[in-house]
Amino acid sequence: MQIDIIAVGKIKEKYLNLGIEEFRKRLSSYCKLNIIEIPDERTPDNASPSEEEYIKEREGEKIIAKIRDGSYVIPLALTGKMLSSEELAEKMNKLAISGNSHVTFVIGGSLGLSNSVLQRGNFQLSFSRMTFPHQLMRLILLEQIYRGFRINRGEPYHK
Numbered sequence: 001m002q003i004d005i006i007a008v009g010k011i012k013e014k015y016l017n018l019g020i021e022e023f024r025k026r027l028s029s030y031c032k033l034n035i036i037e038i039p040d041e042r043t044p045d046n047a048s049p050s051e052e053e054y055i056k057e058r059e060g061e062k063i064i065a066k067i068r069d070g071s072y073v074i075p076l077a078l079t080g081k082m083l084s085s086e087e088l089a090e091k092m093n094k095l096a097i098s099g100n101s102h103v104t105f106v107i108g109g110s111l112g113l114s115n116s117v118l119q120r121g122n123f124q125l126s127f128s129r130m131t132f133p134h135q136l137m138r139l140i141l142l143e144q145i146y147r148g149f150r151i152n153r154g155e156p157y158h159k
């Protein structure tokens, strides 16, 4: 399976980079992983709601340009559907079985994802009703993808 993660913004924290590199390494036995970073647009401190919407749309256009044709797209959104780790694993397994071997996860920047990205999504995934920083979200997502592969292969992993 080929997995793309399209994420707005860079990882600035060293401890997160270390964790992300660790899961990239672990995932290399299970899938082809490609992380595509989209530069975040500068948001003025006093930006109005319409300015914020405009910035989100600009980021959204860059995200959509990076989505491969035919990919199954999973935008991460607070308002999406919550799944258990086993349900996410099952979803990935079903996608692989049905020939959807290219999956794209999308993580927004500090303003979130534009409507056009959410609408391009095939399934909006929520990790809880709490807001996580986008840098941390990347690490959490990688860990859950890794967990999903371990679950699907019946391999032991700490509960």
Ligand SMILES: C[S@@+](CC[C@H](N)C(=O)[O-])C[C@H]1O[C@@H](n2cnc3c(N)ncnc32)[C@H](O)[C@@H]1O
Residues within 6 Å of the ligand: 075, 076, 077, 078, 106, 107, 108, 109, 110, 111, 112, 113, 125, 126, 127, 128, 129, 130, 131, 132, 133, 134, 137
């Ligand atoms: C700091 S959050 C953006 C918060 C923004 N106010 C919003 O409502 O989307 C940055 C990104 O991390 C992801 N994210 C953060 N918390 C999440 C959660 N609980 N479930 C799913 N995605 C989340 C989303 O992709 C979001 O666009």
